[in-house]
Amino acid sequence: MYLVFRWLLRLVSALVVLSLLALLVAYYFLSRSLPDYSADYSLSGLSAPVEVVRNNDNVPHIFGKTDEDVFFALGFAHAQDRLWQMTMLRRTAQGRLSEVFGTRTLRIDELTRRYDLYTLAQASLAAQDAATRRALDAYSRGVNAWIEQVNKDALGRGAPEFFFFTNEIAAWQPADSIALIKLMALQLTGQLENEVLRARISLLLPASRVRDILPDDPGQGVMALPDYASLFPTVAPSAAPLRMASTDPLSPVPQLGMAGASNAWAAAPNRSAAGGALLANDPHLGFTAPSLWYLARLQLQSGGVIGATIPGIPAVLVGRSDVLGWGLTSSYLDDQDLYIEEVNPANPEEYRTPTGWKPFATRKSIITVKDAAPVTITLRWTDNGPVLPGTHYDLASITPSGHVVSLSWTALSDRDTTMTAAIRMMQSKTVDQAIEAGRLFIAPSQNLMLADQKGIALQVIGAMPRRDPANQSKGRMPSPGWIATNRWQGLFPYEDNPREVNPRSGLLGNTNNKTVDRPFPNHVSYDWGDTQRIQRWLGLMKEREVHTRESFIEAQLDTVSFTARSLLPLIGADLWFTGEAAPEGTPDRLRQRALALLAAWNGEMNEHLPEPLIYQAWLRALQDRLIRDELGPLADSFTHVEPLLIERIYRNIDGASIWCDVVQSAVVESCTDTARMALDDALLKLTETYGPNPESWRWGDAHQAAQDHPILGQVPGLRHFVNIRQSTSGDDNTLMRGVTKGTEPDPFLNVHGAGYRGVYDFADPDSSVFIISTGQSGHPLSRFYDDLGELWRRGEYIPMSLDPELARAAAVGITHLTPAP
Template structure:
């Protein structure tokens, strides 16, 4: 027995030792991909030496004698820190994900190939200005220089993920950078999904007023300076699919975060003139919001160009400071929500399905075939078709099949689908601009996705300009571009795009402050109409209040506004919903649902609407409103209610104020009794409290919003695997919510409806009174390597609302550097 025990001990010891050895070996091999920031490399293609000085946060400050050499250095820095991210972005744009990941990504590849994204990017290179092309070529040369060094110096394949997936890595090309702009446009595009949802809802509801309740237009004439619908059934002769028969259309894989109608993109930007600034220098704050990932989509960098230094946020793959400042100018962006997509129902010729109907009769589809390679499966061949309106997209994408009549197909017109996409040119011109006028002129090159470009200059001027192509639609458009329309009706078709001067512009306001939270900015008729659907109706009211609360602002007051977690929606809706429940009835017995409800209402009665991670009230409120909306709509629209998981504040306000008879939603359709809004509110609160108690225990006061509202930064590939998720995913309890300036949007779907999955991955505040006191931060870290200490080192700062300095002083960067990479020209 003793002998057996000794052998068991030995075997276990050997197994443990082998496991430890394997782990250490894997760690050592993987860590080879962590770049040495304090190294010197000899590389081809440079005119003179380049220095990449990384400060304590690993932000590269890049110095060279020419702009081309500086862009070369940025290419090296991006590839050093974010190679895997860049390769995946390019592979997505090429429609080649399935070559690595198999069938799970086949739907993405199918869509991208049908949109022909990479070919359009390749063709667009030919129309770029020589100066832009030179920048892209220099950047690509820098990326390729690092790829060569990885191979020649055995630098861990450049990223640890490349030990698990071994694709052949093609050289980076200028077209790859242009393709990244297409992919960013696709991430925030949403109007096509909105059209489908509105059409499906119109099929489910008999009363058009109820459609206006659930998908309301943003009220008012629009804010920038701070101080009857068509029946969808009637458009087609053939029968339409019923929403109940097709069920709920799944969110497309390119939109993994189900955020309802406000999930396409959300951001804040605001600026003040010196007259409204305490230190007499212009101010600008910007925090663009996208889906959270690990690493963040954003990467901080400083470039010393021949026109001066620029610093701010880049996206790896593009040599552009998308949001930041130079010595003379600061700029920020928000999604403009301009309606730049239309869906067209195209009728097939019943005698020849290779033809479709046009205003001039039947026409042949333009067609070709493409093969998609699929790992572990047979290749898939797709037939692509185009109409005069745009590419044909199968019904399996975005739920198009739910509103496409038999004998028809759906085509998509989108301003981004052009072989003359010069959007990247705007960013390069902005970095060299010295005046507001030069910056506004640079915006003319921008195509998609439409953005609000906010500007502030060192001479004290501010401006906001909508940049991006705006479709020219006819007044007689049958659906006003709010639902798919017959593609053969001439008045439904685009008449090209409007000229740049027609885009909304706001320049040097009398109030001294401009701001945007994706809110409605203008209300214009066709053909200059901008949009019916906007990304915010709530945050703008809070921003307006904070901006008007002070005669003058400082950098710190702008930071305070950027980090504000008070929900204007909660302050507005809660008194309406709870007005007949608060302070009513006798005290219920302990342990009963009535007593639990009274305790919850007592907490909410004292709450100021702050979505603070340490409080229980935000969790009770969010759960209540979610259950309330579902109770109001599910009996009317059935499974289509799954498409409305995110709370719509205007809908709830319309119901509880009975605007246009909207209180009709409160009566449960199948029941014989007539339920009131108070009845439904009480039942919804009991539902919410029961669900919360089952998850967080019976002590309401111990519940915490942060426990449910964790920021979820997931690695797009390894984050879904049990083996690596603990290493690559980042979780943080956070404040904020769907309708706070410090926004943390929630999915609304079970099992974790209140996760923070869409937030400000970058924050920057720029002060021209003291430019070196400007600050910025990103949500994770500079490195995309999970083994690097810079993978998540900025994440805690971001969570707490802290920043790092944004200085263009080269001596400050050198004084605290963690390494200087020197690139020497190859002779």
């Protein structure tokens, strides 16, 4: 027995030693791709030496003799820190993910191939001005210079992920950067999904009830719409849940309601305590590790610029110079229209046009699939745009037999000059110059918030489709593509895009709210991204006569929910403090305790409080009870609380209180009954998850920011090292926005919000601040992988200074790039 024990002990010891050795070997190879920020490199493609100073937060400050050399160094720095992320973004735009991930990503590749984003990006290269083409060429040389160093010095394949997947890295091309902008356009628009959803709802409900569940922004003048059945009477209504975008984290298509968002506001010098204009901006995108954003400072010939870049794109997309600041929010411009195209029964290669039958434009495309046979698809285009298969976006559910669906979209341009606009924006010195640079912006459409030393402005940039006033669906639902008045009539001139320069109030703000109240077709959009956050912002702005950098930061980090403050008194009007205290341990007593907490709550969605969790769970259960009997499984598509729907119901606007009654039951339920039952539902579920004591529940336990690695974050064991999870405040409708996941099993997970925050003060530009939600490096073994994440969670910032000496004073490394002999 003793002998057996000795040998078992030796065996276990040997296994432990071998495991440790394996870990050390793995660490050695994986850490080889950690860049040395103090190394010097002799590289071809440079005209003169370049210095890359990485400050204490690993933000590169790039100094070169020419702009081309600076863009070269930016490409080099991007590749050092985010090479895997860049190559994955490029593969997504090209429709080549399946070469790495097999059949898992086949549907994603098929969709991006049908959009033909990369071909359009290649064609758009010729539309850029000479300076932009030089910038793109130089940036590509910089990326490729780092790839050459990786291969030359065996630097761990460039990133740890390449050990698990393919290590083939194609040279970076100028068109790749343009393709990433088109990929961003896909991530930032949700108009297509809105059209499908409205058509589905229109088939199930009368027009009055469609207005309840898909309400227009209050005050919006809306022309009468036909119901979808009148346009296509052969389409049968269906209550099946929508099958919209892929839930794969690699998919660039946003889930319903998860398209781009953002906040931006500005104060003119006369509304600033220090006498200089102020600007705050926090763009909202889906969280990921690393963040999509990368902080950088470029010393161009026109002056220094600093802010947030996206790896793969050679431009500071949001940021400032010494004299100008620029920020972006999603404009919610209606830039997409779906068309039902009739296929010729006698010839399936033709479709109907206003002048007769016409052949589809077709082209074969081969998708290479890892560990499977290649898949060949036929790309088809009509005059209106690419034909999309019914298997995507749930299009089959709204497509009549003998028809297909095509898409018109401003991003599908082969003369896309958005990259040139971004380069010119960095070189602009004044608000007027920046507005002029925005003229070349095509897609994604954005609200451009500007501030210089004299004033402020908001300009909608991006191509705005011109629709005929006789358009049958007003662009809100799919319409017959063979009717001329349904087709786009070109684009509006840039001067028709909404613009506001130096308003009398001295303040400008946008939270994706309605920006104009113009009649169709000049309306910009019927669907806006916010009706709630703007109310809180207006209240905060009115509290002060003048503002400071600190008051703008305070607004950016505000977590008080206007929605909670306005809805809770409505839905609980007949529930507060009713009846005598119920016995402990009963559902009635639990409800009374929850209502007592909510009654004393100020609506702050603080991570340490139980009230936000009770409120969110209550409204989620309430909305499901209100719509489930009318919509059936289609109710699953409404994953987030729609505040205007609940307000319409509980104010009984246009008879909307009819939603409170359960159609299938003999009893006529009142809205109070429904609210009470929904609260009981919510409390039961919360008790099962968090225990029986509501006072001990914490919103932050449920509302963790899920900044997950899109690939390794799903691997058991590795996920604990690469995913960044943090308890956070805020919710879908607070200024410090943290959009909840909305689906089980963790519906309150924070998955979409401000990956970048910046506040610029032109009374003292170098006192400006910024932050991103993870860290600068995409390497999980780097100390810069998540070092900024905790600052971001706590609402802290880092200095945003253009002072070169300040950057050098605490540099973590200085890289010298010199031209090769």
